[in-house]
Amino acid sequence: MISTRELTKDFVVSRTETVHAVRGISLDVEPGELVAVLGPNGAGKTTMLRMLTTLIAPTSGTAKVAGYDVTADPSRVRRQIGYVGQGNGAGHSQRVRDELYGQGVIYGLDPRSAKRRTDELLDSLELGELAKRKVSELSGGQRRRLDVAMGLVHAPGLLFLDEPSTGLDPQNRANLWAHILRMREQYSMTIVLTTHYLDEADSMAERVVVVDHGEVIADDTADALKADLAGDQLVLTVAPGNLSQLAELAHKLPGAREVVGDGDRLTVRVADGPKALPELIAASQHYAVPVTAAQVLRPTLDDVFLNLTGRSLREADSTGKAAA
């Protein structure tokens, strides 16, 4: 469905400054995949999406989207896809229902289908009560929901969503996801989205592509990324004076890393926490090291990013430009 080779975008900002926003990304997405693109502010996510949706031209490299080349055949590409940009796309003075209906007609739906889709989307994104309001009168979260509805109205086979859920409250985030997943099922949609919500990427996408400084630095299932790169953390508390003995035992666990003691508390990183913890407890009993509490902490995608870059995704974010 998507195939890029060495896709690159440089922005020439001034005679002395060029921003290398996307640096040679090669990516393949199969039909039906749901891919989350994750990365700090300024990583190049939006720039990549804008190239794939033909809104900006690549500086070099190639991209085929839905069977067509983005440079040679942009209008064919556009007909196959839906795109919800990071900013607000909807107009200002139109009413919500008219805006959505009009979008459906522009995308080639017959009036009856356009009306049906409009009603469905107004309902599932909880915009029904706002149908007669002007777009300019909506709150930020309400506008975001309308933007997403606009991208979904013609039920495209391939949907790009740039931070669809940013600015939505938890209830509306959940509704939005329910709708996206339902649409995906119904129309066998392929979906590429960006998000800053790590939990969202983790639980919703089967595949997570981590982008940093314009490059793909990891691409796998969330579980595999976490298992390969971060591993589980064991946290144990010992009776005073026994920490070094426990640390010694922890070092002997297969693949043990990052053995850190602090007061009565020991942490150690292992590949498989639920398997390693009983082994460590058994060893501590054997050598009469009194462990008083123990738990396994599963890694988050933030741990994965930290492991890959030495920075936390949250820290990297706060140093970049303001989150949109």
Ligand SMILES: Nc1ncnc2c1ncn2[C@@H]1O[C@H](COP(=O)(O)OP(=O)(O)OP(=O)(O)O)[C@@H](O)[C@H]1O
């Ligand atoms: N039109 C432009 N002109 C110059 N530089 C740009 C332009 N658009 C983006 N950039 C720069 O390219 C880099 C990548 O920006 P991009 O918007 O793709 O990041 P992003 O990963 O989407 O970030 P965010 O999470 O904040 O949305 C940034 O350094 C940005 O300042």
Ligand SMILES: [Mg+2]
């Ligand atoms: Mg962006």
